[in-house]
Amino acid sequence: MKRTFVTALAALFLAVPAVQAQKVNKNSFLSKIEKSDADIADAKKGAKAATWVNRGKLFYEAASEPTKNLFLELDPMMLKFSDGDATSTEQVTLLDVPYTAYVYPYYTAYVKDNKVVAWTQTQEVYPDALDKALEAYNKAYEMDPKTASKVKDGLKQISDFCAQAGDVGITTGRYADAAKFYMTAYEAQSSPAYGEKPNLALLYYAGYLKTVEGSTNPEAYAEGADYLNKALEEGYADEDGNIYYYLFHCYYGQKAKDAAFVMKSKDALLTGIEKFPKNERILDGLMQLYTAEKGVGDPADLVSMIDAAIAENPTNTDLWFGRGRIFYALKNYDESIASFSKIVELKPDMYEGNYYLGVFYALKGDAMNKEMNEKQYSSQADYDADLKTVNAVYMSAVPWFEKALELKPNDLDAVEFLKSLCFRLRDEEGMMDKFKKYNELYNQLSNK
Helix, strand or coil: CHHHHHHHHHHHHHHCCCCCCCCCCHHHHHHHHHHHHHHHHCCCHHHCHHHHHHHHHHHHHHHHHHHCCCCCCCCCHHHHHHHCCCCEEEEEEECCEEEEEEECCCEEEEEECCEEEEEEECCCCCCCHHHHHHHHHHHHHHHCHHHHHHHHHHHHHHHHHHHHHHHHHHHHCCHHHHHHHHHHHHHHHHCHHHCCCCCCHHHHHHHHHHHHHCCCCCCHHHHHHHHHHHHHHCCCCCCCCHHHHHHHHHHHCCCCCCCHHHHHHHHHHHHHHHHCCCCHHHHHHHHHHHHHCCCCCCHHHHHHHHHHHHHHCCCCHHHHHHHHHHHHHCCCHHHHHHHHHHHHHHCCCCHHHHHHHHHHHHHHHHHHHHHHHCCCCCCHHHHHHHHHHHHHHHHHHHHHHHHHHHHCCCCHHHHHHHHHHHHHCCCCCCHHHHHHHHHHHHHHHHCC
16 A cells, blocks of 8 residues: 555656746846835835835745755755756765755755755845845834734744755855854844844854854954854853864954954963863964964963873874974973874874974984084093984984885975985994985985
8 A cells, every 4th residue: 555655656746747947036026025115115104014024024035935945855856846957967076075966047956865965056036135034024023013923933934044054055165155144043033023042053153164264265254253252242152162262263363464363362262271171172272372473471381281181181192292392392302202202102104293203303313413512522432422322313213204204105305304314324324325215316306
């Protein structure tokens, strides 16, 4: 019986003629909007809350019409029944993820594993229609609070539509659009007629996306800081405290405009680490700031913080990496070496761990060599003993650079270090042959 029903349903689908093209009656909407403009300009009609409720509904429908048949997890076969044949289909990659794109006049739907997972609206019926809808609903409630129920329904439609549009905007990498949708959803929920506390996560998501956008559009950082600060002011705190890390980036990204933003970024991180002492992103931000910016503070102050974090999570290579960076800033190469030795113990095949362990041995050797050159020797034997000690440190760097080169063949930086080190150590057994090998490779790579 069940099989008969399914078969009949399939036959019904096949019997329905496919819509030949997506139909959005833009002209009809524009005519209705023109009439609505006339209505609100009319003294009598414009004084009625119902006129504004209807206007809010009209603009919402104008905004949502192009994508009203789309929802997540939709079978792409159903697009044909709702919006007709796609103009074209093509294979695309968004944020390193491959999709099949179904191109329609007003949108492009992205399909993966035979499900619609995102879309991008490519045309609109009326510019800023959602803002117009929001404005109209707020006006209706202002004129007559008795419209609260109808207005709230309209506001909820706007909020739901925008929240979903923000979600798919993240998937497609349209971060600026996604941030705007989340903010519109927040504004809809903040309207007096909504009657509930707005979801502050919408502000957080908008601020986070502005932080991401800031890497290519620095002007976005200011908006991001505004959104994140507003979320904090209204009592929002994400579970891990990452909001302070993103706020740091929003401030730090504005330092070219005003150096005061550097200290603002520091304050954001210190506030965050006080509330979320285990947040490794905040710790990393502090390390970046203290080691990159003069006058911010003494990197030594961070040692106790990061050691406490490592005690809680001793296998986290990012923390060990950060610890090594802190001690590098302090010119304590033994502790940098200890930190990166832990990294290669945890992840033997990490290029950065091996490369920087070689670097810190080389830097330690340089520091010892400088000290030797400034020292007055009374005997050749003392000089030779110190030289042997220094060369042993330089020798310790070689295998780590060789491992880095094995992991990243033809890496010019590693080859240059090896060439220089092996030349310095040329009197040691086998080092002259290594110098010739790496010198030849360096010349080959340099001439490419």
